[in-house]
Amino acid sequence: MAAHALARGMGTFFKDCEHPASRWSKCPHEYKIRYRSAAGNQTEESGFGTQDGAIERLMEIYKEKKATSRSQSKAERIQKYGTMRFEEYVEEWKGGQRHLATSSVRHLESFLEHHLYPAVRSIGSGHGIGERVGGIEGEGRGLDDGNAQGSAAARHAIALSMY
Template identity: 50%
Template sequence: MARQLARGMGSFFKECGCSRPARCPHPYTIRFRDALGKQREEAGYGTQDDAIEGLTQIYGEKKKTAPFVAEIRRELGRQTVAEYAKQWRPGSAG
C-alpha cells in the first residue's frame, strides 16, 4: 500500500517519545478535518496501514457527500440550540 496520502486527507502520527517509533507498540493517531471544517483526532490504530485506511474512509465519505448536504450540515453545526428552536418552533420565545 502506498504511504503517500492525497493533499487534504489528513495525517497520522504516534505521540510517544520512543527512539524507534516505527517499531514501538504504541498506537497511531490520525488527524483530519471533519465535514464542519473542525480539526479532529482519532487514536487507537495499531499499524500505519490501519491509520491510512481510517483516513481513506473518512476522506471518501466526505467526497461522497453532495455539496448542498455538506453546506446544510455546516449551517446546522454553527447554529445554537435557541436558533434551531426558533427555526422549527416560530411561536416559542428564547
Template identity: 40%
Template sequence: MTWPDSSPAAWGPSSRTAAAPSPPAALTRNRSASGTPCEQREESGYGTQDEAIERLTQLYAEKKTTAPSVAAARRELGQQTVEECSKQWRPRQRNLTDCSTGWHVDSSINVHIVPRLGSRKLNSVTPMVVERFLDEMETAGSAEETR
C-alpha cells in the first residue's frame, strides 16, 4: 500500500527546479600568526565549480609562497579603507603635480571614488566591486550627456 501523497509529483516543486542555482562560491579561510582561524570570506561570481576550485588552489599556492613579512604587510594594508589609502597614496605621487593633473586626480578621488568606495576596506575591493563602480560611473556619465 502506498500513501496518498507518496508520489514525487505530489511533493511539489523540488528545490532543484524551483529556483535557479546560484553560481559557485570560493570560500577562503585565513589564519592568524598563531595558526587559529581569524577570518572567513566568500568570493562569488564563478561560473562553474571548477573555476571556484581553481581560485582556491591559486590562493593556497600564493599563501605557501608568500613571505610572512609580506603577508603581514598585506593584512595590515587590507584593513585600511579606500579613503585612508588614497590619503596616504596621493602625497607620494609627485609626478602628478605638473600642470593641473594633481588637482584633477584629487578631484576625481574626492568626488567619485571616496563617496562610493571610501568606507570599504581594501581587502573587500574585488574585481566585481570595481566592475560595478565603473558601470555606475558610466551610467552617471551617460545620464549627464543626455541632459
C-alpha cells in the first residue's frame, strides 16, 4: 500500500491491497482517502471506484476546510471537547496515534498515570480541558525533572491536538 500525497494539507489516496501502485488503474479494489478534518482529526473514507473520484473528494474536503473560518473550527472543538473529561480526551487522542511502539505506549501510560492525571486533578474540575492542560503546559505542575523531556513532549502533543 503506497499512498499518493497531493499538495500539503490536502490528504492522500491509496488502495489497501497487494497490487503495486503502477497496477492500480487495472486493479478491481476501491480507492481510499486519508485526510485531516477541520478539527484536526485524521479521517479515512473509502468506496472510490476511480483515482479521479478520490482526488475530487479530497479537493472538495480541502475547499470546505479553507472556506471554514478558524473561529468556527475552534467553536466546534469547544462544543465537542469542552465538557469532556480530560481522561476521556486522552483516550480518544491515544486512539489516533497509529505508530506508537509497545514500549512507547507503556511509557505514555506510566507518564499519564503517575504525572499528568494527578497534575490535572490538582488544578481542579472547575476549568475546561484547554485551561487545565494549558496551565500544566505553562507551569509544569506536579512533574519532576527526571522525566521532564518525555513528559514535556507528551504534554505538548496532547495540548497541541486540542487547539
